[in-house]
Amino acid sequence: MSLLEGITEFVTVAETSSFTTAGKRLSISTAQVSRQINQLEARLKTKLFYRTTRKVSMTEEGGIFYQHCRQILNNLEDAERAISNRQETPQGLIRMTAPVAYGEQFVMPIVLDYMKVHPQVEVICDLTNQIVDLVHGGYDLAIRLGHLPDSSMMARQLSTRTQYVCASPGYIAIARFGVPHTLSELGQHNCLVGNTPYWRFMENNRHRLVKVSGNLQCISGYSLTQAAKQGMGVIQLPGYYVDYAVNSGALAVLLEQYSEPEEGIWALYPHNRQLSPKIRMLVDLLAEKLP
The missing domain is CATH 1.10.10.10 (Winged helix-like DNA-binding domain superfamily/Winged helix DNA-binding domain)
Incomplete structure:
Protein backbone atom coordinates (compact mmCIF):
# COMPACT_ATOMS: atom_id res chain seq x y z
CA MET A 1 0.00 0.00 0.00
CA GLU A 77 1.45 21.21 -5.67
CA ASP A 78 4.70 23.20 -5.65
CA ALA A 79 6.29 20.44 -7.71
CA GLU A 80 3.43 20.61 -10.20
CA ARG A 81 3.74 24.38 -10.34
CA ALA A 82 7.44 24.05 -11.12
CA ILE A 83 6.44 22.06 -14.19
CA SER A 84 3.47 24.22 -15.12
CA ASN A 85 5.73 27.29 -15.00
CA ARG A 86 7.38 25.86 -18.11
CA GLN A 87 4.07 25.92 -19.96
CA GLU A 88 2.73 28.98 -21.68
CA THR A 89 -0.95 28.00 -21.72
CA PRO A 90 -2.83 28.54 -18.43
CA GLN A 91 -4.36 25.26 -17.29
CA GLY A 92 -5.30 23.41 -14.14
CA LEU A 93 -7.08 24.29 -10.91
CA ILE A 94 -7.10 27.72 -9.23
CA ARG A 95 -8.33 27.83 -5.64
CA MET A 96 -9.14 31.41 -4.66
CA THR A 97 -11.15 33.42 -2.15
CA ALA A 98 -12.66 36.91 -2.14
CA PRO A 99 -15.11 38.95 -0.03
CA VAL A 100 -18.75 38.14 -0.78
CA ALA A 101 -20.23 41.39 -2.14
CA TYR A 102 -17.03 42.64 -3.81
CA GLY A 103 -16.37 39.18 -5.22
CA GLU A 104 -19.86 38.87 -6.70
CA GLN A 105 -19.95 42.33 -8.24
CA PHE A 106 -16.38 42.87 -9.41
CA VAL A 107 -14.06 39.86 -9.09
CA MET A 108 -16.16 37.02 -10.48
CA PRO A 109 -17.15 38.76 -13.75
CA ILE A 110 -13.43 39.14 -14.51
CA VAL A 111 -12.75 35.53 -13.49
CA LEU A 112 -15.52 34.33 -15.83
CA ASP A 113 -14.05 36.34 -18.71
CA TYR A 114 -10.65 34.79 -17.96
CA MET A 115 -12.11 31.27 -18.00
CA LYS A 116 -13.77 31.88 -21.38
CA VAL A 117 -10.39 32.76 -22.86
CA HIS A 118 -8.62 29.89 -21.06
CA PRO A 119 -11.07 26.95 -20.98
CA GLN A 120 -8.44 24.57 -19.58
CA VAL A 121 -8.49 26.47 -16.29
CA GLU A 122 -10.77 25.24 -13.48
CA VAL A 123 -11.68 27.63 -10.63
CA ILE A 124 -12.91 26.97 -7.11
CA CYS A 125 -13.80 30.37 -5.62
CA ASP A 126 -14.80 30.67 -1.97
CA LEU A 127 -16.70 33.93 -1.50
CA THR A 128 -16.53 34.67 2.22
CA ASN A 129 -16.00 37.64 4.50
CA GLN A 130 -13.94 35.45 6.83
CA ILE A 131 -10.15 35.76 6.67
CA VAL A 132 -9.13 32.25 5.66
CA ASP A 133 -5.71 30.62 6.06
CA LEU A 134 -4.31 30.39 2.53
CA VAL A 135 -1.71 27.72 3.26
CA HIS A 136 -3.80 25.36 5.37
CA GLY A 137 -6.82 25.88 3.12
CA GLY A 138 -4.80 25.12 -0.01
CA TYR A 139 -5.63 28.45 -1.65
CA ASP A 140 -3.57 29.85 -4.52
CA LEU A 141 -4.93 33.38 -4.36
CA ALA A 142 -6.94 35.71 -2.12
CA ILE A 143 -8.46 39.10 -2.89
CA ARG A 144 -8.34 41.35 0.18
CA LEU A 145 -9.64 44.89 0.72
CA GLY A 146 -8.18 47.69 2.78
CA HIS A 147 -5.28 47.61 5.20
CA LEU A 148 -3.28 44.37 5.26
CA PRO A 149 -2.03 42.88 8.53
CA ASP A 150 1.59 41.79 8.66
CA SER A 151 1.89 38.27 7.33
CA SER A 152 4.13 35.90 5.42
CA MET A 153 1.99 36.35 2.30
CA MET A 154 3.16 38.07 -0.85
CA ALA A 155 0.89 40.93 -1.94
CA ARG A 156 0.28 42.80 -5.17
CA GLN A 157 -1.88 45.90 -5.24
CA LEU A 158 -4.60 45.57 -7.87
CA SER A 159 -6.49 48.81 -7.36
CA THR A 160 -7.45 51.36 -4.71
CA ARG A 161 -10.63 52.48 -3.02
CA THR A 162 -11.75 55.56 -1.11
CA GLN A 163 -14.56 55.59 1.45
CA TYR A 164 -17.21 58.28 1.02
CA VAL A 165 -19.95 59.43 3.38
CA CYS A 166 -23.07 60.19 1.34
CA ALA A 167 -26.75 61.03 1.64
CA SER A 168 -29.44 62.00 -0.83
CA PRO A 169 -30.53 65.63 -1.24
CA GLY A 170 -33.99 64.46 -0.17
CA TYR A 171 -32.68 63.09 3.13
CA ILE A 172 -30.67 66.23 3.82
CA ALA A 173 -33.73 68.40 3.13
CA ILE A 174 -35.87 66.60 5.73
CA ALA A 175 -33.13 65.70 8.24
CA ARG A 176 -33.86 67.31 11.56
CA PHE A 177 -30.26 68.43 12.07
CA GLY A 178 -29.39 69.30 8.46
CA VAL A 179 -25.99 68.61 6.91
CA PRO A 180 -23.40 67.17 9.35
CA HIS A 181 -20.26 69.31 9.42
CA THR A 182 -18.33 67.50 12.18
CA LEU A 183 -17.89 63.86 13.10
CA SER A 184 -19.76 64.31 16.38
CA GLU A 185 -22.86 65.38 14.43
CA LEU A 186 -23.14 61.92 12.84
CA GLY A 187 -24.71 60.74 16.09
CA GLN A 188 -27.75 62.86 15.26
CA HIS A 189 -28.35 61.10 11.93
CA ASN A 190 -29.77 57.78 10.75
CA CYS A 191 -26.62 55.97 9.60
CA LEU A 192 -27.10 52.86 7.44
CA VAL A 193 -24.32 50.39 8.27
CA GLY A 194 -22.68 47.34 6.76
CA ASN A 195 -20.87 44.62 8.71
CA THR A 196 -19.54 47.03 11.35
CA PRO A 197 -21.10 50.00 13.21
CA TYR A 198 -17.75 51.84 13.16
CA TRP A 199 -16.91 54.28 10.37
CA ARG A 200 -13.31 55.28 9.64
CA PHE A 201 -12.09 58.86 9.27
CA MET A 202 -8.93 60.97 9.34
CA GLU A 203 -8.94 63.87 11.83
CA ASN A 204 -5.91 66.03 12.58
CA ASN A 205 -3.72 63.55 10.65
CA ARG A 206 -4.85 60.68 12.87
CA HIS A 207 -7.11 57.75 12.08
CA ARG A 208 -10.35 57.82 14.01
CA LEU A 209 -13.21 55.31 14.40
CA VAL A 210 -16.68 56.74 14.98
CA LYS A 211 -19.52 54.53 16.18
CA VAL A 212 -22.74 55.16 14.28
CA SER A 213 -26.24 53.71 14.37
CA GLY A 214 -29.42 53.61 12.34
CA ASN A 215 -32.43 51.52 11.40
CA LEU A 216 -30.76 49.43 8.67
CA GLN A 217 -27.78 47.07 8.74
CA CYS A 218 -26.89 45.11 5.60
CA ILE A 219 -23.62 43.70 4.24
CA SER A 220 -24.62 44.57 0.66
CA GLY A 221 -23.07 47.84 -0.49
CA TYR A 222 -25.47 47.89 -3.42
CA SER A 223 -28.50 47.66 -1.12
CA LEU A 224 -27.16 50.38 1.19
CA THR A 225 -26.61 52.65 -1.81
CA GLN A 226 -30.19 52.08 -2.97
CA ALA A 227 -31.50 52.85 0.53
CA ALA A 228 -29.50 56.10 0.67
CA LYS A 229 -30.74 57.14 -2.79
CA GLN A 230 -34.28 56.66 -1.49
CA GLY A 231 -33.60 59.14 1.33
CA MET A 232 -33.44 56.62 4.16
CA GLY A 233 -30.19 57.82 5.73
CA VAL A 234 -26.44 58.36 5.56
CA ILE A 235 -23.95 55.76 4.29
CA GLN A 236 -20.18 55.28 4.19
CA LEU A 237 -19.12 53.15 1.24
CA PRO A 238 -16.24 52.83 -1.27
CA GLY A 239 -16.40 54.89 -4.42
CA TYR A 240 -17.15 51.96 -6.70
CA TYR A 241 -20.59 51.71 -5.06
CA VAL A 242 -21.51 55.41 -5.02
CA ASP A 243 -19.57 57.11 -7.84
CA TYR A 244 -22.40 56.90 -10.37
CA ALA A 245 -25.00 58.17 -7.89
CA VAL A 246 -22.73 61.04 -6.83
CA ASN A 247 -21.99 62.03 -10.44
CA SER A 248 -25.70 61.94 -11.30
CA GLY A 249 -26.65 64.04 -8.27
CA ALA A 250 -28.63 61.24 -6.60
CA LEU A 251 -26.20 61.34 -3.65
CA ALA A 252 -24.13 64.15 -2.14
CA VAL A 253 -20.74 63.62 -0.50
CA LEU A 254 -20.55 64.73 3.15
CA LEU A 255 -17.67 65.27 5.57
CA GLU A 256 -15.16 65.04 2.74
CA GLN A 257 -12.56 66.87 4.81
CA TYR A 258 -12.41 63.84 7.12
CA SER A 259 -11.91 61.22 4.39
CA GLU A 260 -9.11 58.70 4.87
CA PRO A 261 -6.45 58.35 2.17
CA GLU A 262 -6.98 55.75 -0.53
CA GLU A 263 -6.50 52.16 0.60
CA GLY A 264 -5.46 49.16 -1.42
CA ILE A 265 -7.26 46.28 -3.06
CA TRP A 266 -4.84 43.37 -3.00
CA ALA A 267 -4.00 39.98 -4.44
CA LEU A 268 -2.35 37.74 -1.82
CA TYR A 269 -0.60 34.43 -2.35
CA PRO A 270 1.78 32.25 -0.30
CA HIS A 271 5.29 33.61 -0.70
CA ASN A 272 6.85 30.14 -0.98
CA ARG A 273 5.01 29.55 -4.26
CA GLN A 274 6.06 31.09 -7.53
CA LEU A 275 3.13 32.43 -9.50
CA SER A 276 2.33 29.96 -12.27
CA PRO A 277 1.09 31.29 -15.62
CA LYS A 278 -2.54 30.57 -14.73
CA ILE A 279 -2.31 32.66 -11.53
CA ARG A 280 -0.06 35.37 -12.91
CA MET A 281 -2.28 35.99 -15.93
CA LEU A 282 -5.43 36.09 -13.79
CA VAL A 283 -3.82 38.58 -11.39
CA ASP A 284 -2.70 40.70 -14.36
CA LEU A 285 -6.26 40.74 -15.70
CA LEU A 286 -7.70 41.68 -12.30
CA ALA A 287 -5.19 44.54 -12.02
CA GLU A 288 -6.23 45.75 -15.47
CA LYS A 289 -10.00 45.45 -15.08
CA LEU A 290 -10.89 46.13 -11.44
CA PRO A 291 -12.39 49.59 -10.92
Whole structure:
Protein backbone atom coordinates (compact mmCIF):
# COMPACT_ATOMS: atom_id res chain seq x y z
CA MET A 1 0.00 0.00 0.00
CA SER A 2 1.32 3.42 -0.97
CA LEU A 3 2.10 5.81 1.87
CA LEU A 4 0.14 8.49 -0.02
CA GLU A 5 -2.98 6.35 -0.40
CA GLY A 6 -5.93 8.00 1.31
CA ILE A 7 -4.05 11.23 2.06
CA THR A 8 -5.92 13.37 -0.47
CA GLU A 9 -9.25 12.01 0.74
CA PHE A 10 -8.29 12.62 4.37
CA VAL A 11 -7.20 16.23 3.78
CA THR A 12 -10.31 17.01 1.73
CA VAL A 13 -12.62 15.62 4.43
CA ALA A 14 -10.68 17.57 7.07
CA GLU A 15 -11.09 20.82 5.11
CA THR A 16 -14.76 20.33 4.18
CA SER A 17 -15.96 18.53 7.36
CA SER A 18 -18.01 16.29 5.09
CA PHE A 19 -17.46 12.92 3.38
CA THR A 20 -20.12 13.81 0.80
CA THR A 21 -18.62 17.21 -0.06
CA ALA A 22 -15.14 15.67 -0.21
CA GLY A 23 -16.40 13.07 -2.68
CA LYS A 24 -17.95 15.74 -4.89
CA ARG A 25 -14.77 17.83 -4.80
CA LEU A 26 -12.66 14.79 -5.72
CA SER A 27 -15.22 13.45 -8.23
CA ILE A 28 -15.49 10.10 -6.43
CA SER A 29 -18.26 8.45 -4.46
CA THR A 30 -18.87 9.08 -0.75
CA ALA A 31 -18.43 5.35 -0.20
CA GLN A 32 -14.98 5.45 -1.80
CA VAL A 33 -13.96 8.37 0.42
CA SER A 34 -15.17 6.50 3.50
CA ARG A 35 -13.34 3.35 2.45
CA GLN A 36 -10.06 5.23 1.99
CA ILE A 37 -10.40 6.90 5.41
CA ASN A 38 -11.19 3.57 7.10
CA GLN A 39 -8.15 1.95 5.50
CA LEU A 40 -5.98 4.91 6.52
CA GLU A 41 -7.20 4.72 10.13
CA ALA A 42 -6.54 0.97 10.16
CA ARG A 43 -3.03 1.50 8.83
CA LEU A 44 -2.31 4.21 11.43
CA LYS A 45 -4.11 2.27 14.19
CA THR A 46 -5.82 5.48 15.32
CA LYS A 47 -9.12 7.29 14.85
CA LEU A 48 -8.82 10.43 12.72
CA PHE A 49 -12.43 11.67 12.76
CA TYR A 50 -15.41 11.79 15.06
CA ARG A 51 -18.46 10.93 12.94
CA THR A 52 -22.13 11.61 13.62
CA THR A 53 -25.09 11.75 11.26
CA ARG A 54 -24.79 15.55 11.19
CA LYS A 55 -21.15 16.38 11.72
CA VAL A 56 -17.61 15.24 10.99
CA SER A 57 -14.76 16.65 13.08
CA MET A 58 -11.12 15.72 13.58
CA THR A 59 -9.76 13.99 16.63
CA GLU A 60 -6.65 15.43 18.27
CA GLU A 61 -4.56 12.85 16.42
CA GLY A 62 -6.39 13.76 13.20
CA GLY A 63 -5.48 17.42 13.66
CA ILE A 64 -1.80 16.58 14.09
CA PHE A 65 -1.86 14.27 11.08
CA TYR A 66 -3.66 16.92 9.00
CA GLN A 67 -0.91 19.54 9.52
CA HIS A 68 1.72 17.17 8.15
CA CYS A 69 -0.46 15.91 5.29
CA ARG A 70 -1.43 19.43 4.22
CA GLN A 71 2.26 20.32 3.95
CA ILE A 72 2.91 17.18 1.90
CA LEU A 73 0.17 18.12 -0.57
CA ASN A 74 1.44 21.70 -0.69
CA ASN A 75 4.87 20.37 -1.61
CA LEU A 76 3.36 18.19 -4.34
CA GLU A 77 1.45 21.21 -5.67
CA ASP A 78 4.70 23.20 -5.65
CA ALA A 79 6.29 20.44 -7.71
CA GLU A 80 3.43 20.61 -10.20
CA ARG A 81 3.74 24.38 -10.34
CA ALA A 82 7.44 24.05 -11.12
CA ILE A 83 6.44 22.06 -14.19
CA SER A 84 3.47 24.22 -15.12
CA ASN A 85 5.73 27.29 -15.00
CA ARG A 86 7.38 25.86 -18.11
CA GLN A 87 4.07 25.92 -19.96
CA GLU A 88 2.73 28.98 -21.68
CA THR A 89 -0.95 28.00 -21.72
CA PRO A 90 -2.83 28.54 -18.43
CA GLN A 91 -4.36 25.26 -17.29
CA GLY A 92 -5.30 23.41 -14.14
CA LEU A 93 -7.08 24.29 -10.91
CA ILE A 94 -7.10 27.72 -9.23
CA ARG A 95 -8.33 27.83 -5.64
CA MET A 96 -9.14 31.41 -4.66
CA THR A 97 -11.15 33.42 -2.15
CA ALA A 98 -12.66 36.91 -2.14
CA PRO A 99 -15.11 38.95 -0.03
CA VAL A 100 -18.75 38.14 -0.78
CA ALA A 101 -20.23 41.39 -2.14
CA TYR A 102 -17.03 42.64 -3.81
CA GLY A 103 -16.37 39.18 -5.22
CA GLU A 104 -19.86 38.87 -6.70
CA GLN A 105 -19.95 42.33 -8.24
CA PHE A 106 -16.38 42.87 -9.41
CA VAL A 107 -14.06 39.86 -9.09
CA MET A 108 -16.16 37.02 -10.48
CA PRO A 109 -17.15 38.76 -13.75
CA ILE A 110 -13.43 39.14 -14.51
CA VAL A 111 -12.75 35.53 -13.49
CA LEU A 112 -15.52 34.33 -15.83
CA ASP A 113 -14.05 36.34 -18.71
CA TYR A 114 -10.65 34.79 -17.96
CA MET A 115 -12.11 31.27 -18.00
CA LYS A 116 -13.77 31.88 -21.38
CA VAL A 117 -10.39 32.76 -22.86
CA HIS A 118 -8.62 29.89 -21.06
CA PRO A 119 -11.07 26.95 -20.98
CA GLN A 120 -8.44 24.57 -19.58
CA VAL A 121 -8.49 26.47 -16.29
CA GLU A 122 -10.77 25.24 -13.48
CA VAL A 123 -11.68 27.63 -10.63
CA ILE A 124 -12.91 26.97 -7.11
CA CYS A 125 -13.80 30.37 -5.62
CA ASP A 126 -14.80 30.67 -1.97
CA LEU A 127 -16.70 33.93 -1.50
CA THR A 128 -16.53 34.67 2.22
CA ASN A 129 -16.00 37.64 4.50
CA GLN A 130 -13.94 35.45 6.83
CA ILE A 131 -10.15 35.76 6.67
CA VAL A 132 -9.13 32.25 5.66
CA ASP A 133 -5.71 30.62 6.06
CA LEU A 134 -4.31 30.39 2.53
CA VAL A 135 -1.71 27.72 3.26
CA HIS A 136 -3.80 25.36 5.37
CA GLY A 137 -6.82 25.88 3.12
CA GLY A 138 -4.80 25.12 -0.01
CA TYR A 139 -5.63 28.45 -1.65
CA ASP A 140 -3.57 29.85 -4.52
CA LEU A 141 -4.93 33.38 -4.36
CA ALA A 142 -6.94 35.71 -2.12
CA ILE A 143 -8.46 39.10 -2.89
CA ARG A 144 -8.34 41.35 0.18
CA LEU A 145 -9.64 44.89 0.72
CA GLY A 146 -8.18 47.69 2.78
CA HIS A 147 -5.28 47.61 5.20
CA LEU A 148 -3.28 44.37 5.26
CA PRO A 149 -2.03 42.88 8.53
CA ASP A 150 1.59 41.79 8.66
CA SER A 151 1.89 38.27 7.33
CA SER A 152 4.13 35.90 5.42
CA MET A 153 1.99 36.35 2.30
CA MET A 154 3.16 38.07 -0.85
CA ALA A 155 0.89 40.93 -1.94
CA ARG A 156 0.28 42.80 -5.17
CA GLN A 157 -1.88 45.90 -5.24
CA LEU A 158 -4.60 45.57 -7.87
CA SER A 159 -6.49 48.81 -7.36
CA THR A 160 -7.45 51.36 -4.71
CA ARG A 161 -10.63 52.48 -3.02
CA THR A 162 -11.75 55.56 -1.11
CA GLN A 163 -14.56 55.59 1.45
CA TYR A 164 -17.21 58.28 1.02
CA VAL A 165 -19.95 59.43 3.38
CA CYS A 166 -23.07 60.19 1.34
CA ALA A 167 -26.75 61.03 1.64
CA SER A 168 -29.44 62.00 -0.83
CA PRO A 169 -30.53 65.63 -1.24
CA GLY A 170 -33.99 64.46 -0.17
CA TYR A 171 -32.68 63.09 3.13
CA ILE A 172 -30.67 66.23 3.82
CA ALA A 173 -33.73 68.40 3.13
CA ILE A 174 -35.87 66.60 5.73
CA ALA A 175 -33.13 65.70 8.24
CA ARG A 176 -33.86 67.31 11.56
CA PHE A 177 -30.26 68.43 12.07
CA GLY A 178 -29.39 69.30 8.46
CA VAL A 179 -25.99 68.61 6.91
CA PRO A 180 -23.40 67.17 9.35
CA HIS A 181 -20.26 69.31 9.42
CA THR A 182 -18.33 67.50 12.18
CA LEU A 183 -17.89 63.86 13.10
CA SER A 184 -19.76 64.31 16.38
CA GLU A 185 -22.86 65.38 14.43
CA LEU A 186 -23.14 61.92 12.84
CA GLY A 187 -24.71 60.74 16.09
CA GLN A 188 -27.75 62.86 15.26
CA HIS A 189 -28.35 61.10 11.93
CA ASN A 190 -29.77 57.78 10.75
CA CYS A 191 -26.62 55.97 9.60
CA LEU A 192 -27.10 52.86 7.44
CA VAL A 193 -24.32 50.39 8.27
CA GLY A 194 -22.68 47.34 6.76
CA ASN A 195 -20.87 44.62 8.71
CA THR A 196 -19.54 47.03 11.35
CA PRO A 197 -21.10 50.00 13.21
CA TYR A 198 -17.75 51.84 13.16
CA TRP A 199 -16.91 54.28 10.37
CA ARG A 200 -13.31 55.28 9.64
CA PHE A 201 -12.09 58.86 9.27
CA MET A 202 -8.93 60.97 9.34
CA GLU A 203 -8.94 63.87 11.83
CA ASN A 204 -5.91 66.03 12.58
CA ASN A 205 -3.72 63.55 10.65
CA ARG A 206 -4.85 60.68 12.87
CA HIS A 207 -7.11 57.75 12.08
CA ARG A 208 -10.35 57.82 14.01
CA LEU A 209 -13.21 55.31 14.40
CA VAL A 210 -16.68 56.74 14.98
CA LYS A 211 -19.52 54.53 16.18
CA VAL A 212 -22.74 55.16 14.28
CA SER A 213 -26.24 53.71 14.37
CA GLY A 214 -29.42 53.61 12.34
CA ASN A 215 -32.43 51.52 11.40
CA LEU A 216 -30.76 49.43 8.67
CA GLN A 217 -27.78 47.07 8.74
CA CYS A 218 -26.89 45.11 5.60
CA ILE A 219 -23.62 43.70 4.24
CA SER A 220 -24.62 44.57 0.66
CA GLY A 221 -23.07 47.84 -0.49
CA TYR A 222 -25.47 47.89 -3.42
CA SER A 223 -28.50 47.66 -1.12
CA LEU A 224 -27.16 50.38 1.19
CA THR A 225 -26.61 52.65 -1.81
CA GLN A 226 -30.19 52.08 -2.97
CA ALA A 227 -31.50 52.85 0.53
CA ALA A 228 -29.50 56.10 0.67
CA LYS A 229 -30.74 57.14 -2.79
CA GLN A 230 -34.28 56.66 -1.49
CA GLY A 231 -33.60 59.14 1.33
CA MET A 232 -33.44 56.62 4.16
CA GLY A 233 -30.19 57.82 5.73
CA VAL A 234 -26.44 58.36 5.56
CA ILE A 235 -23.95 55.76 4.29
CA GLN A 236 -20.18 55.28 4.19
CA LEU A 237 -19.12 53.15 1.24
CA PRO A 238 -16.24 52.83 -1.27
CA GLY A 239 -16.40 54.89 -4.42
CA TYR A 240 -17.15 51.96 -6.70
CA TYR A 241 -20.59 51.71 -5.06
CA VAL A 242 -21.51 55.41 -5.02
CA ASP A 243 -19.57 57.11 -7.84
CA TYR A 244 -22.40 56.90 -10.37
CA ALA A 245 -25.00 58.17 -7.89
CA VAL A 246 -22.73 61.04 -6.83
CA ASN A 247 -21.99 62.03 -10.44
CA SER A 248 -25.70 61.94 -11.30
CA GLY A 249 -26.65 64.04 -8.27
CA ALA A 250 -28.63 61.24 -6.60
CA LEU A 251 -26.20 61.34 -3.65
CA ALA A 252 -24.13 64.15 -2.14
CA VAL A 253 -20.74 63.62 -0.50
CA LEU A 254 -20.55 64.73 3.15
CA LEU A 255 -17.67 65.27 5.57
CA GLU A 256 -15.16 65.04 2.74
CA GLN A 257 -12.56 66.87 4.81
CA TYR A 258 -12.41 63.84 7.12
CA SER A 259 -11.91 61.22 4.39
CA GLU A 260 -9.11 58.70 4.87
CA PRO A 261 -6.45 58.35 2.17
CA GLU A 262 -6.98 55.75 -0.53
CA GLU A 263 -6.50 52.16 0.60
CA GLY A 264 -5.46 49.16 -1.42
CA ILE A 265 -7.26 46.28 -3.06
CA TRP A 266 -4.84 43.37 -3.00
CA ALA A 267 -4.00 39.98 -4.44
CA LEU A 268 -2.35 37.74 -1.82
CA TYR A 269 -0.60 34.43 -2.35
CA PRO A 270 1.78 32.25 -0.30
CA HIS A 271 5.29 33.61 -0.70
CA ASN A 272 6.85 30.14 -0.98
CA ARG A 273 5.01 29.55 -4.26
CA GLN A 274 6.06 31.09 -7.53
CA LEU A 275 3.13 32.43 -9.50
CA SER A 276 2.33 29.96 -12.27
CA PRO A 277 1.09 31.29 -15.62
CA LYS A 278 -2.54 30.57 -14.73
CA ILE A 279 -2.31 32.66 -11.53
CA ARG A 280 -0.06 35.37 -12.91
CA MET A 281 -2.28 35.99 -15.93
CA LEU A 282 -5.43 36.09 -13.79
CA VAL A 283 -3.82 38.58 -11.39
CA ASP A 284 -2.70 40.70 -14.36
CA LEU A 285 -6.26 40.74 -15.70
CA LEU A 286 -7.70 41.68 -12.30
CA ALA A 287 -5.19 44.54 -12.02
CA GLU A 288 -6.23 45.75 -15.47
CA LYS A 289 -10.00 45.45 -15.08
CA LEU A 290 -10.89 46.13 -11.44
CA PRO A 291 -12.39 49.59 -10.92
